[in-house]
Amino acid sequence: xxxxxxxxxxxxxxxxxxxxxxxxxxxxxxxxxxxxxxxxxxxxxxxxxxxxxxxxxxxxxxxxxxxxxxxxxxxxxxxxxxxxxxxxxxxxxxxxxxxxxxxxxxxxxxxxxxxxxxxxxxxxxxxxxxxxxxxxxxxxxxxxxxxxxxxxxxxxxxxxxxxxxxxxxxxxxxxxxxxxxxxxxxxxxxxxxxxxxxxxxxxxxxxxxxxxxxxxxxxx
Amino acid sequence: xxxxxxxxxxxxxxxxxxxxxxxxxxxxxxxxxxxxxxxxxxxxxxxxxxxxxxxxxxxxxxxxxxxxxxxxxxxxxxxxxxxxxxxxxxxxxxxxxxxxxxxxxxxxxxxxxxxxxxxxxxxxxxxxxxxxxxxxxxxxxxxxxxxxxxxxxxxxxxxxxxxxxxxxxxxxxxxxxxxxxxxxxxxxxxxxxxxxxxxxxxxxxxxxxxxxxxxxxxxxxxxxxxxxxxxxxxxxxxxxxxx
Numbered sequence: 001x002x003x004x005x006x007x008x009x010x011x012x013x014x015x016x017x018x019x020x021x022x023x024x025x026x027x028x029x030x031x032x033x034x035x036x037x038x039x040x041x042x043x044x045x046x047x048x049x050x051x052x053x054x055x056x057x058x059x060x061x062x063x064x065x066x067x068x069x070x071x072x073x074x075x076x077x078x079x080x081x082x083x084x085x086x087x088x089x090x091x092x093x094x095x096x097x098x099x100x101x102x103x104x105x106x107x108x109x110x111x112x113x114x115x116x117x118x119x120x121x122x123x124x125x126x127x128x129x130x131x132x133x134x135x136x137x138x139x140x141x142x143x144x145x146x147x148x149x150x151x152x153x154x155x156x157x158x159x160x161x162x163x164x165x166x167x168x169x170x171x172x173x174x175x176x177x178x179x180x181x182x183x184x185x186x187x188x189x190x191x192x193x194x195x196x197x198x199x200x201x202x203x204x205x206x207x208x209x210x211x212x213x214x215x216x217x218x219x220x
Numbered sequence: 221x222x223x224x225x226x227x228x229x230x231x232x233x234x235x236x237x238x239x240x241x242x243x244x245x246x247x248x249x250x251x252x253x254x255x256x257x258x259x260x261x262x263x264x265x266x267x268x269x270x271x272x273x274x275x276x277x278x279x280x281x282x283x284x285x286x287x288x289x290x291x292x293x294x295x296x297x298x299x300x301x302x303x304x305x306x307x308x309x310x311x312x313x314x315x316x317x318x319x320x321x322x323x324x325x326x327x328x329x330x331x332x333x334x335x336x337x338x339x340x341x342x343x344x345x346x347x348x349x350x351x352x353x354x355x356x357x358x359x360x361x362x363x364x365x366x367x368x369x370x371x372x373x374x375x376x377x378x379x380x381x382x383x384x385x386x387x388x389x390x391x392x393x394x395x396x397x398x399x400x401x402x403x404x405x406x407x408x409x410x411x412x413x414x415x416x417x418x419x420x421x422x423x424x425x426x427x428x429x430x431x432x433x434x435x436x437x438x439x440x441x442x443x444x445x446x447x448x449x450x451x452x453x454x455x456x457x458x459x460x461x462x463x
Binding site for chain 2: 150154155157158161164167168170171172174175178179182192195199202206207210213214217220
């Protein structure tokens with residue numbers, strides 16, 4: 001029998017979940033916009049103040065929105081037995097895990113990046129700053145999803161693991177948040193965008209291995 | 221060599237007298253350094269007068285906090301590669317102690333910072349940020365272990381998390397260092413020798429040594445408790461199987 005490659009299957013399955021019942025890809029977007037919306041209500045609506053903190057608010061909202069969907073990322077695969085088949089397949093599990101996390105980022109991370117200029121403008125951030133900032137938000141969001149994926153894999157067998165995932169992942173978000181915020185502030189000039197790219201590449205190299213070790217633990 | 225120490229019977233025999241010995245010697249050294257720090261050494265007006273006496277708790281707890289994360293990562297690695305149960309017990313025991321020392325470092329630092337810097341907390345200080353992140357790494361480690369349903373899974377998940385955290389620590393440190401630091405420069409471990417007068421340095425180093433030995437003693441006590449816990453679990457399981 002000719003079964004599809006598990007890497008492609010994981011990728012397509014994660015893409016398909018965007019359309020699945022219960023809002024799918026709309027959920028992180030709604031959370032992202034909602035979290036940013038709270039800021040003018042809590043900080044005040046003064047334009048200069050909002051402009052000063054706007055890009056940072058977007059980073060916080062992006063980091064939190066990355067965590068929202070991590071609980072279900074591998075839990076569903078564990079429950080229906082998919083994970084067990086992946087663990088037995090000859091394809092390295094870390095490649096399958098990477099495919100799943102990347103596809104998940106495409107459907108629930110990338111839309112947030114596209115949305116950042118819109119929310120940024122409402123937060124009075126100068127429009128010229130927002131378009132180059134999308135590159136930084138994209139790179140940073142990918143790192144958030146990768147570390148979130150490790151936490152999600154570790155907590156896959158934990159019922160109601162959402163808060164646990166947040167506690168595990170947030171310390172790992174710090175380098176990305178620091179370099180990301182600095183590169184947006186300096187308008188992609190200087191070394192910070194390179195540091196941000198480096199930390200995302202580091203996450204790309206380390207996180208899938210950690211996630212696959214955690215997934216093996218979940219199926220045992 | 222690791223295998224020789226990994227034998228639980230040998231560990232129990234050794235720690236039976238080594239744990240109380242470490243606790244006693246450690247407590248004596250800590251008491252000496254606190255006594256020196258609080259009553260004997262002259263105050264240093266440049267560091268805020270009497271408040272600088274917090275040094276004798278603050279600095280050892282910072283060193284211990286960093287050392288305990290290193291210990292946690294090493295124990296996790298040893299368990300993950302060789303599956304020596306004692307290494308997992310060590311990791312499990314180090315975590316709450318490390319979190320405690322990290323919290324003590326943050327608390328004494330805040331108390332010291334208020335009169336000298338004029339604030340309880342500074343977000344743009346690199347070392348405070350690093351210690352705070354470490355505190356969260358310890359909390360996450362303990363929360364993850366507690367959430368796992370079996371002991372074996374807790375050990376594996378904890379080891380994976382500790383190792384992922386450990387490879388991230390240099391990156392976190394580097395990124396946080398980019399933040400401007402208003403902390404005073406290092407004054408003990410410097411290339412040109414300690415800048416601190418010996419009257420402070422000797423009690424500080426003895427105190428730090430005392431905290432280290434005390435920490436080792438506490439770790440052994442917790443590990444012994446864990447060994448007994450596992451033995452009692454086995455006994456209960458046997459009794460239930462026989463009944």
